[in-house]
Amino acid sequence: MDPIIRVQEETGSEIVPIKVLVVDDSAVVRQVIQEVLSVESDIQVMGAAPDPIFAMERMKKEWPDVIILDIEMPRMDGITFLKQIMAQRPTPVIICSSLAEAGAKVSIEALAAGALSIITKPSIGLRGFLQDASLDLVQSVRTAAKARVSRPTAATGVMAERSVTPKLTADVMLEAPSAGRSALVHATERVIAMGVSTGGTQALEVILPNLPLNVPGMVIVQHMPEKFTAAFAARLNGLSTIEVKEAQNGDRVMAGRALIAPGGKHMMLKRNANNYYVEVADGPLVSRHRPSVDVLFRSAAKFAGANAVGIIMTGMGDDGAKGLKEMHDCGAKTYAQDEDSSVVFGMPKEAIKLGGVDHIVPLHRIPDIITKA
Numbered sequence: 001m002d003p004i005i006r007v008q009e010e011t012g013s014e015i016v017p018i019k020v021l022v023v024d025d026s027a028v029v030r031q032v033i034q035e036v037l038s039v040e041s042d043i044q045v046m047g048a049a050p051d052p053i054f055a056m057e058r059m060k061k062e063w064p065d066v067i068i069l070d071i072e073m074p075r076m077d078g079i080t081f082l083k084q085i086m087a088q089r090p091t092p093v094i095i096c097s098s099l100a101e102a103g104a105k106v107s108i109e110a111l112a113a114g115a116l117s118i119i120t121k122p123s124i125g126l127r128g129f130l131q132d133a134s135l136d137l138v139q140s141v142r143t144a145a146k147a148r149v150s151r152p153t154a155a156t157g158v159m160a161e162r163s164v165t166p167k168l169t170a171d172v173m174l175e176a177p178s179a180g181r182s183a184l185v186h187a188t189e190r191v192i193a194m195g196v197s198t199g200g201t202q203a204l205e206v207i208l209p210n211l212p213l214n215v216p217g218m219v220i221v222q223h224m225p226e227k228f229t230a231a232f233a234a235r236l237n238g239l240s241t242i243e244v245k246e247a248q249n250g251d252r253v254m255a256g257r258a259l260i261a262p263g264g265k266h267m268m269l270k271r272n273a274n275n276y277y278v279e280v281a282d283g284p285l286v287s288r289h290r291p292s293v294d295v296l297f298r299s300a301a302k303f304a305g306a307n308a309v310g311i312i313m314t315g316m317g318d319d320g321a322k323g324l325k326e327m328h329d330c331g332a333k334t335y336a337q338d339e340d341s342s343v344v345f346g347m348p349k350e351a352i353k354l355g356g357v358d359h360i361v362p363l364h365r366i367p368d369i370i371t372k373a
Helices: 027-038 052-061 078-088 104-113 126-132 134-146 200-210 229-239 293-303 321-329 347-353 363-372
Strands: 018-023 043-049 066-069 093-097 117-120 191-196 217-222 243-246 257-260 266-272 275-281 308-312 333-337 359-361
Touching (some): 018 052, 018 134, 027 126, 027 134, 043 134, 052 078, 066 078, 066 134, 093 104, 093 134, 104 117, 104 229, 117 134, 191 200, 191 293, 191 321, 200 217, 217 266, 217 293, 229 243, 229 257, 266 293, 293 308, 293 321, 308 321, 308 363, 321 333, 333 363, 359 363
Parallel strands (some): 018 043, 018 066, 093 117, 191 308, 217 257, 243 257
Antiparallel strands (some): 266 275
16 A cells, blocks of 8 residues: 555555644644644644744654645744755645745745645635635645655745636637648647646756757646746746746747746647747636646647647646647657656546557656657
């Protein structure tokens, strides 16, 4: 039995709960989070600390499986504590902070330090918010417990997206493509379509800074809420030789440029003669996400066909699996990140199960695959 997943065996053995440590200077937050998590049989709050110094003393006795961490606290701030944890013993960390709501910069800094996900809480009405967001908090803990966490060389994770809406398909945004290579007239330019979720910020910081200027144009969906993608793209742009930017409607897809779908919007690849560009549009959640990888991949299948390369990487759930199969059926080369290098082997696994993946590759090989495209 996988000790992280903690599923009860058929023999009736006792469930081993996910041990959670809450670190927050607010007594209300500590109390409410403990109340929310304590009702779950597979989660155990092993302790709560008002600041990182107290937390470190508690962790000397017992190490948690997941840490829920505030940013602004007395004696030591959360970012400094997070860096110490990742240097000493990498552990899944969920940031739960009102400071993150004030702007994306501190959130990107937390991801760069190794946080797996971020939940923003309001400055007022904390008790009501945390009680309303209990499902999100519980799901974030369970997702974090399944993650493979390593010492970060770059940003990691994805902000938690709150959603209990029906699971719609890409049909709500555009029609399915006609399968087969003959469905599209050959063009001279290649285009790379990538989809990624939990653990994706770390993966993209491994890939994009290692690409030369002459790589094909890239369109990327990273599951991330509104207001965060612009800061994330700017960070990647500063680390990379190629241009990385948050996509705007009508942006051209061209060599040496990577366009990242803006949070809260869908991004679709479109074509005008031999030139590719993106359409950024409102719309309902698709596969419970906006932006959705399925929407991007379907548009790549429809408008690029065999001229596209599809890459699906680390992430929870199955967004992108159907879209990658559509790309595959239209002649695109398709790749999935392997389990060993994925933080969460959800999206790649589902794409492989559908038969839409040509090659399964480790993260370190993806820059070379893109360069040779």
